[in-house]
Amino acid sequence: MKTKWFKKGGSDLFQKTQRRLTMQYSSLLMLFLVLFIVVVYTLLYVVILRDQHRELEHLTRQETRIISDYLAESARNELQGLDSQELVLAGVDQFFYYVTDANGNFVMGSETMPHMREELFDLVSGWMPERNQIREETFKVTFDERRIGGREIDEAPKSDTVRLMIDGNPVFYNDQFVGMIYIGKDISFAYQLFQWLLIVLVSLTVLFAGVAIFMSYMMSKKAMGPISTAFHRQKEFVGDASHELRTPLSVMLSSIDAMEMTDGVEEDPFAQKLLRNMKSEVKRMTGLVSDLLVLARADSGSVERTLENIDVRAEAANVIESLTPHAESNGVSLYLDATEDLLVTGDRARLKQLMYILLDNAVKYSPDGGRVEMRLSKSDRHWTVSVSDEGIGIDPADQSRIFDRFFRSDKSRTRTVGGHGLGLSIxxxxxxxxxxxxxxxxxxGKGSTFIVQIPNEQVVST
Structure with missing residues (x-):
């Protein structure tokens, strides 16, 4: 027999609560941060693109006015032959411009990459834009296409992918439609700016995520401080009170036993009834105090545990034997299904208490004539004890809570069969x-089966 201390790594309840609060706080902070980033990115996206739209519209109107003024000065009513005139149509980031006549035929134009005129002109050929209608097009440019006549084109875009914003405007002479002017503006730089901005914002998000988690942890730790203090005081009170109550309850039980043996009590049915009721209540209170003391020790963070090799089948048979009178008084039969020898390592007293709780719980909620069976088995990694009954069963909505302290699924029936909702917690x-x-x-309506699986290898922390 060897006694060791099983030390818990802090209070699981408070650790889980603090982790949950940390996640909630950090999620809230991250939500606001993400919303802020989305709003900022969207605003910049809209503002920059809208600014590009205005610049392109202004450039298109300006060059349309140049052509219209030229037609008015030269008294021309058509655009054919305009390419032979000295007109300067150029703007910042203007990738191309094309002028067509009323029939859509090419009249004049210029582009940053002359070898792509056919592809570019196809983008606007026959297009009659509505008012304030601006198109965006994307196309690929290869490195070979950037060299014309063996020389590098300095004006070529610095990216293989070119993003164009295209606008078109009709040209009139004496209120007569004479042609169209199309202008394409290179906005690749704007999308590159958006990409870099997105990378920066994502990097800031990752950075601030760590800050948010740290801040959330500190906030949750500060929030849990008063609660933790109150809980520890309550835990100490429960432990001290439970310990102090055990002595007077033991004295009361001994006094009742002594009173039952006094002369005259056996001949007085009323006195016997009173003593039986008192003894039953004292035993019930003793059981409650014992359960509270166990849980108080469990909450203390360290529990003395005696590990030894035990025959769990023999211990289960002893528990069933001690519970048989109680089960028979309730009209319930107990059965054990186990191999001959089932050696395990564990705390003998605690494991017996575990089996006693499961069997007693099954007897309480079994009907008259019911059957309760305990099965024991062992595999390579763990051994299993299961207790099945034919009782009232547990509502699916309550199954996740039945191991909580003081929780009772059927409160009306519990008042009849007894119990305080602590057994399954223990x-x-x-x-x-x-x-x-x-x-x-x-x-x-069909019963319940409680299944306990315990590893064969027992690791004890000191």
Whole structure:
């Protein structure tokens, strides 16, 4: 037999709560940050593109006015032959401009990359834009296409992908439509700016995500401080009160036993009834105090645990034998299904308490004539104890909460069969200190099965 200390890594309840608060705080901060970034990016996107639209519209109107003024000065009513005149149509970032006559025929034009005139002219050929209608086009430019006659084109865009914003405006002479002017503006730089801006904003988001998590952790830690202090004081009170109540309850139980043996009590049915009721209530209170003391020790952060090799089948048989009178008084039969020898490593007292809780719980909620069966098995990695009953079952909505302290699924029935909603919490704790798990499978009206799986290898932290 060897005694060791099982030390828990802090309060699981407060750690989970603090992690949850940290995630909530950081998620809220990140949500505001992401919304801010989306708003800023969208505003910059809209403002920059709208500014490019205005510049292109202004450039188109300006060059349309130049052509119209020239037609008025030269008294020409058509655009044919305009290419032989000395007209200067150029603007900043103007990738191309084309002038067509009323029939859509090419009259004059210029582009940054002359070898692509056919592809560029196809973009605008036959297009009659509506008022304030501006198109955006994207096309690829290869490196070979940037060299004309063996020389590098200095005006060629610095990217293989060119983004164009295209505008068109009709040309009139004496209120007569004589042709169209199309202008394409290179806005590749704007989209490159958007890409770099997006990279910067994403990098800032990652950076501030770490800051947000740290701030959230500090905020949650500060928020949990008063709650943690109050909880520890309450825990100390429950532990001290439970410990102090055990002595007077033991004295009361001994006094009742002594009173039952006094002369005259056996002949007085009323006195016997009073003593039986008192004894039952004292035992019930003793059980409650014992459960509270166990949970108080569990909450303390360190629990003494005695690890030894035990035959769990023999211990289960002893538990069933001790519970048989109680089960028979409720009309319930107990059965054990296990191999002959089932050696495991664990805390003998705690594991017996675990089995007792599961069997007692099954007996309480089994009908008259019901059957409760405990099964024991072992695999390479873990050993399993399961307790099945034919009772009322557990509502699916309550199955996730039945291991919570003081939770009772059927409060009206619990008042009849007794209990305080602590047994399953203790069972879960016992399974937990052994590195195991406890689950439930239940169906209303057909019964429940509680399954405990505990690893064969027991690791003890000191």
């Amino acid at each position: 069972a879960k704790w016992i399974a937990g200190i052994h590195g195991g798990t406890i689950t439930v499978e239940s169906e209303l």
